[in-house]
Amino acid sequence: MNILIVSDAWYPQINGVVRTISTVRQELEAMGHTVEVIGPDRFRTVPMPTYPEIRLAIGARRRLWAMIEGMRPDCIHIATEGPLGFAARSYCLKHGKPFTTAYHTRFPEYVRDRAPVPLALSYAVVRRFHKPSAAVMVATQTIEDTLKARGFTNIRRWTRGVDTELFRPRGKDFLALPRPIAMYVGRVAVEKNLEDFLKLDLPGSKVVVGDGPAREELQRKYPDVHWTGAKQGEELARHYAAADVFVFPSRTDTFGLVLLEALASGVPVAAYPVPGPLDVVDGAGVGCLDTDLKRAVERALAIPADKCRDYALGYSWRRSAEQFLSNLRPFTGATP
Template identity: 70%
Template sequence: MRRIGELHPPLTRSLRILIATDAWRPQVNGVVRTLGRVTHELEAQGHHIEVIGPDRFRTVPCPTYPEIRLALMPGRRVARTIENFRPDCIHISTEGPIGRAARGWCLRHDHPFTTAYHTKFPEYVRARCAVPLAWSYAVVRRFHAPSTSVMVATDSIANELIAHGFSNIRRWSRGVDTEMFRPREKEFLNLPRPIHLYVGRVAVEKNIEAFLELDLPGSKLVVGDGPQLHELKRRYPDAHFAGEKHGEELARYYAAADLFVFPSRTDTFGLVLLEALASGLPVAAYPVPGPLDVIDGSGAGALDLDLGKAVEAARAIDPVRCRDLALEYSWAASARQFLGNLAA
């Protein structure tokens, strides 16, 4: 089997790329959407993609997050799939059972591989149970240490990982479908205005309470599903919860709102930021990785340690500026960057 280090291919060469991921359809999250769009772009360029996801295995619910299914003992099937596919490049997207099985195969066979840091796993663990960050970072750092490239979405996350002892960091940005997510008619939503929108998983690490606690005029709208949904519905009866939306319907929700509120402090990027901007929505967020990289200094949003002040400042922003910023991002560019990292 060829090794990545032996390839040195031009970007025009067709490659056999295997992606091992614990986050895959029918899950709905930023990791799944990123991998789905990038694999689509790579296949359009003539590359052959094999995705090993939890849909191929018997699974159990992830503790505290039953919407995510974890593969049971995936080692043999992962190994068999790799050996049958004979990949030129192997990319391990997540640190779960499938990712660990693929990593183990690569180490046993001395096959180079790349990884990605999609999720601030140590912070997510701390939000659910009292595990010190240093312990979790040690586990995650050990997982990524043999990788030839650890792909991250932003410079802020790269700097954080370097500070925690990671190496071989390479940038892998994100894109947005600016044809689907675009300004549209506002009449789709019949709620008091201004409509303040949140889109994403409804889970403790997303810090949605910081948004719902704000004293705002008009309406607060949450689009998404997750383990905290019923609790937040009960605690905030004045907010509107639309549930999980997809495709055109999701795009209409974005476009019909007036402002996007992003209360998370733990995202590595936040694809929803680009979707909101492409829909013409100013963004209000905390000055943390993700918003700092996408929004800061752009004039398309407002960042403040006081989220209420960020919302107030964002109301004055021209939607045209938001759309213009989103147009700078494309999935084609993201796929080219991903491919370059594989062949580096």
Template identity: 75%
Template sequence: MKILIVSDAWYPQVNGVVRTLATVRDELVQLGHSVEIIGPDRFRTVAMPTYPEIRLAVGAGRKMADLIEAADPGAIHIATEGPLGFAARSWCLKHDIPFTTAYHTRFPEYVRDRAPIPLALSYALVRRFHAPAFAVMVATKSIEDALTAKGFRNIRRWSRGVDTGLFRPRDKSFLDYPRPVSLYVGRVAVEKNLEAFLKLDIPGTKVVVGDGPQMEEYRRRYGDVKFEGARHGEDLAASYAAADVFVFPSRTDTFGLVLLEALASGVPVAAYPVPGPLDVLEVPEGADPVGCMDEDLGKAIASALKIPPERCREHALTYSWRASAEQFLSNLRPLSQTAGYLRAV
């Protein structure tokens, strides 16, 4: 099948949405499918207010139409609720072409953290965006339940995976700091609730791997924290494995790929009991935990430090990117079995 994915989040951005789309694309290609991704790199862009690292496409409508028609896909998936997502959605509705969407980010809560916009208004907009979709893909049951309660329909599950070859237990000398090392990996941005971690008075060393708009502000305010900047590939994997506990302070992520990457590295997780951690850290009844969730994040860290690394690794091994790609594929709505279908619109 020729699959077209439209996403406002794409390289050079580095985040969970981009990693998910890129990895699932590669898996789909290995399964024999053709995948094209339309991202902001093909358009004129402007910096997102308060977050200049993210570029937003402007005037996307006409070019989006040309790109979709040139791609002549057998299925269209709209990954994000940004300018490109709205442009692709508009084209599909105009031509009565079915499409699927995904709910990667708790966008209303994200907006609330940056602007005084009521949640009800943001959810109304997001609900309207997803309403015409054949399927709205979500990563976890918690998010499915939350969206259902807010009037979303046609929800289907699309889980995630982890590269257990790259993210694996290693020697801990890569981070040569007083122990225990409490690690955060992700965007250094207000919506990640990172200050809840940075403010903690806990033993050992707090380490942050990542970059973002609040980096310089947090460097100035939290001199005891080791800010390592963005890391990738082997350096990122070594950072995970060198930690003693992984701290996930976010309350708005729908999944949190970093949770799986930490667990695959043999590192237990400390988090709040919110969607994302509640799903990823769930274990069968009677099984030993792989993390600790508590409204007292410091207490969660202290408890997580007691969890055996091998238990974390064992849990991560149950997640597969191949299974994620196959689940994504099963959720798509094929446009037509006839080649050149879009050229007739």
């Protein structure tokens, strides 16, 4: 099957959306499918307001439409509610082509954290974007329930996976810092609520692995925190494994791939009881969720590494790809 994915989040960006799409693409290609991804890297771009590291395509509609015509895909999946997503959506509606979408980011909450825009208004825009979609793919039950309560329909599950060969328990001596080491991995941006972690009074060391628009200000404000910048591949995996507890202060993520990467590395999770952690961690005995983040950290430190690792082994990218594919098949008439 010839699958086209249109996404406003794509390389050189490094985030959960990009990692999900690229990994599922690899799995689908290994299964014999052809997968093309159209991202902002093919067009003229401008920096996103308040987040210059993210580039937004401009004036892409005509060229994008021509690219779709030339590719002649069997199905089209629109991953994001950005300029390319809207352009692909308009193509599909004009030409009567079925398409699927995904709800990767809690966009209304993201906007609220950056501008005085009412949640109801943002949700109305996002709901209108997804309404014609043959399937709105979401990663968790909590997000599905939230969207249904907001009037979304045609919701299908698309779970996530983790590379358990790369992310695995390793020696703790990679980081020569006072222990216990509490670590955050991800974007350093306002929507990640990172300051809730940084201001905690914890023994040992705090480490932040990642970069983003808020890093300069937060690094200046919290000089005792160890800031490593963004890491990838083997180096990223070694950082994870060197931690004693993974702290996830975000309240806006729809899943949180970093949760699985930490668990696969044998590192327990401390987080708030919100979507993402509630679906990945709650009740599994591999982390602590608490409205008091410090208490969650203290309790998570007592969780055995092997329990975290065993739990993460149950998440497969192949299963994620198969779910994605099954959400496409009913609307294309194609066979696997």
